[in-house]
Amino acid sequence: MRQVAVTRSFYTEKLGFTVTADYGNYLIVEREKVELHFFEFVSLDPKENYGQVYIRVSDIDQLHRSFREAGVPLLPKEQPESKPWGQREFSLLDPDHNLLTFGQEV
Numbered sequence: 872m873r874q875v876a877v878t879r880s881f882y883t884e885k886l887g888f889t890v891t892a893d894y895g896n897y898l899i900v901e902r903e904k905v906e907l908h909f910f911e912f913v914s915l916d917p918k919e920n921y922g923q924v925y926i927r928v929s930d931i932d933q934l935h936r937s938f939r940e941a942g943v944p945l946l947p948k949e950q951p952e953s954k955p956w957g958q959r960e961f962s963l964l965d966p967d968h969n970l971l972t973f974g975q976e977v
Contacts, residue, residue, distance in 0.1 A: 872898065872909040873917075877966050882907070885941045915967055923970035931959050931975035938963070953977055 872878040875898055882888040888900035888907070896911035905926050928934050931951050938945065943963055951961040951973075960974035 872911060872967055873913055873915050874966075875909075875911065878909055881966050885938070885943045887937065887941075917966075917968040920968040922968075923972070925972045925974060928973050928975050931961070931973060934973060935961055951975075 875893065875895070878898060879890060879893070879900075882900045883890060886902065888902040890898065891901045891906070892899040898909045900907050900909075907924065935945070935951050939949075946962045946964060948961075951959050953959045954974075957977050958974040959977050960972055962970060962972040964970055
């Protein structure tokens, strides 16, 4: 993350995570059983960031609806897609271009 406040705001206000620890340059957020850790990287160039995480969920459609209602920009389409590998998924980029993909087994 480049800025703790921006990351905290995005994950709590848009994605519904809760801050479980904030050490100034190290932030931990949690939602259900998913815990994400961020460290400060002020010189990060978001266009060169290749960070990514895959999060398995139990109700992909409800989660997708909640993100759309919060105004989260989703990639690449508006609806979750069923993939050949047996997952129904959608993705988004956080403010630092970390790719988050959410999936549910079909």
